[in-house]
Amino acid sequence: MTAVAAVNVVHLRKVYRVYEREAGLGAALRALFQRQMQEIVGVDDLTFTIEPGEIIGFLGPNGAGKTTTLKMLAGLLYPSAGEVRVLGYIPWRRERAFLRQIALVMGQRQQLIWDIPVIDSFELNRAIYRIPPAQYRRMLDELADLLELAPLLHKPVRNLSLGERMKCEIAGSLLHRPQVLFLDEPTIGLDIVMQRRIRDFIREYNRRTGATVLLTSHYMADVEALCRRVILIHHGTMLFDGDLTRLVERFSPYKTIVVRLEEPADLRPYGEVLSQSEDQITLRVPKSAVARATARLLTDLPVLDLSVEDPPIETVIEQIFTQEEVV
Amino acid sequence: MTHLIAVYRQQLKTAIAEQLQYRAALVIWLIEVALGPAVSISVWSTVARNEGGEVNGYSPSGFAAYFIATMLVNYATQTWVFWEFSRRVREGEFSPLLLRPVHPIHADIAQHLAYKILMLPVIGLVTLILWLAFHAGFTPSTANLATFLPALLLAFALRFTLEWTLALLAFWLTQVNVINQLYVVVVLFLSGQLLPLSFLPAPLQAVTAWLPFQWMVAFPAQLLSTGLSAQAVVTGFLAQLIWLLLGLGLLSLTWRRGLKRYTAVGG
Structure with missing residues (x-):
């Protein structure tokens, strides 16, 4: 490896110790003297590398270990085992040179x-991050422009709406031009318009500054719009790391065939019927059977139009996680 | 260093702007701050008059001077870091502070300074009113007056260091407020706020001499009100310095261990 990777994670593991007790007063009293300790594995054996300038989608259901990983990358959590390097630094040491080059945006009140x-909070960040005045002005102008902050800057934070506050949080975290940006659910709770604006903005920031972005999101639209590469984790372990398109190929054993017919017909012999409107039918067919099914459809029936598609990513991911649940 | 100065300037500006949002609180605080000394002075003056003019060497005007001085020193050295800290840790407000490339203690120092600057006119007014109302008799020597400011600064540094360290207990205990409450009571008695330390029973006085509390309040307060002998002044400064050094050592140790714990369990 010649250049320093933006993020380098090797066999990363995090175990939490949690004290547990049953409900009720008796249990509470017993817990005073004898506490039941349980070890919970938050993240187990994660290994991945992110090159500078990449935008990575970090996906997984609630409790999968996404936030735990982000916190370890930002230096807020101490790993139980394994190695983490961000821009060549060991995050939990929180050296100033490291902190000045990263940002973690997490939740609303940060x-x-x-x-x-x-604007007063921004000024404070200017002093804390030692942002030169010229760079500060330029960055503030850019951010104000991209996120339409001008009308908000002079309002007290408590008077802002959720979306407005999120925009300001993101802007505030970027004033020092971090090279690595960790975003935990940057669009949660926002309406579609605002989601799109933040998405566009993240892409634009990445393009202009070459910053590395690692983001988690529940909205597949965010991920599809921004990330070529995704990392999937579930129960703290890695399920997939690679191109979004390959994710579908690899995990979905099915394709969908959409057929339009001249006259209605029973298509059940050809595959699983997912939906059926007047003249359009959607079938789910195992990948290996697609060629045969298509050929049969075309010869057997009066087909007006036929297309073979990958199932939506959202469905694929949902499937992966529910299957894993069963395993 | 210039960086820190810039951070402080901005923190001060921010904190003052923040505090100014609560102007009504200033008025309430004015009443709260004046009430304590007013009650103490009234009670002890009555006792002194009944005892034939003096108790333990304090006349009514001597009591007035002592309690006004105590109020001033307490205002200058008081902190509220442990309430802040327990809330921070509980509500997860601590993580953003850790991500800044500046030690979080600076924000707290700046915030306390800002508050004290803002309250200066209030405390000045209260002092003037109490002084006139109770005919306070301040009797320090010029040398005493000259050492008052350094003693006050050391007292603030010492108290801030100890209370910030105590605040760090929030990393280990989820309900740290009970301990804080206990600490407040101990300080009230043993720092000389409630009554001059010479009023405590002799054994207790001997104990307090070895504790940090009287060097945080009573020592500077006595410099200003009654004055102290040269020997007592030297003892006082030595005690302040030793406790400050001990406190700083304890602070950095607790900070490192606390952080390790915090980053092990997650914020």
Whole structure:
């Protein structure tokens, strides 16, 4: 490896110790003297490398270990085993040079000070991150422009809406031009328009600065729009790391065939019927049977139009996670 | 260093802007701050008059001077870091602070300074009113007055260090407020806020001499109100310095261990 990778994770593991007790007063009293400790594996044996400038989608159901991983990458959590390097630094040491080059945006109430205008919090960040005045002005102008912040800057944070606050949080985290950006659910709770705006903005920031972005999201639209590569984790372990398109090939054993017919017919012999409208039928067919099914459909029936498609990514991922649940 | 100064300037500006949002609280605080000394002075002056003019060497005007001085020193050295800290850790507000390339203690120092600057006119007004109302008699020597400011600064540094360290207990205990409450009571008695330390029973006085609390309040307060002998002044400064060094050592140790714990369980 010649250049320093933006993120390098090897056999990363995090185990939490949690004290547990049953419900009720008796259990509470017993817990005073004898506490039941349980080890919970948050993240287990993760290994991946992210090159500078990549935008990676970090996917998994709730509790999969996404936030735990992000916190370890940002230096807020100490790994139980394995190695983490971000821009060549060991995150949990939180060296200043490291902290000045990263940002973690997580949730709504982070760095903005509740009672004072947004711009004052930004000014504080300027001093804390030692942003040169010229760069600060330029960055603020850019951010204000891209995220339409101008009308918000002089309002107290408590008067902002959820979406407005998220925009300001993101802007505040980017004033120091971090080279690595960790975004935990940047669009959660926002309406479609705002989601798209933030998405566009992340792409634009990545294009302009060459920053590396690692983002988690529940909205597949975010991931499809931004990430070529995704990392899938479930129960703390890695399920997939690679191109979004390959994800579908690899995990979905089915394709969908959409057929339009001149007259209605029973297509059940050809595959599983997913939906059926007046003249259009959607079939699910195992990948290996697609060629044969298509040929048979075309010879047997008066087909007007036929197309073979991959199932939507959202469905594929949902399938992966529910299958894993059973295993 | 210039970086830190810039951070402090900005933190101060921010904290002042923040505090100014609560102007009504200033008025309430004015009443709260004046009430304690007013009650103490009234009670002890009555006792002194009944005892023929003096108790333990304090006349009514001597009591007035002592309690006004205590109020001033307490205002200058008081912190509220442990309430802040327990909330921070509980509500997960601590993580963003850890991600900044500046030690979180600076934000807290700046915030306390900002509050004290803002309250200066309030405390000045209260002092003037109490002074006139109770005919306070301050009797320090010029040398005492000259050493008051350094003693006050050391007292603030010492108290801030100890209370910040205590605040770090929030990393280990989810309900740290009970301990804080206990600490507040101990300080009230043993720092000389409630009554001059010479009023405590002799054994207790001997104990307090070896504790940090009186060097945080009573020592500077006595410098200002009654004055102290040269020997007592030297003892006082030595005690402050030793406790400050101990406190700083304890702080950095607790900070490192606390952080390790915090980053092990997750914020």
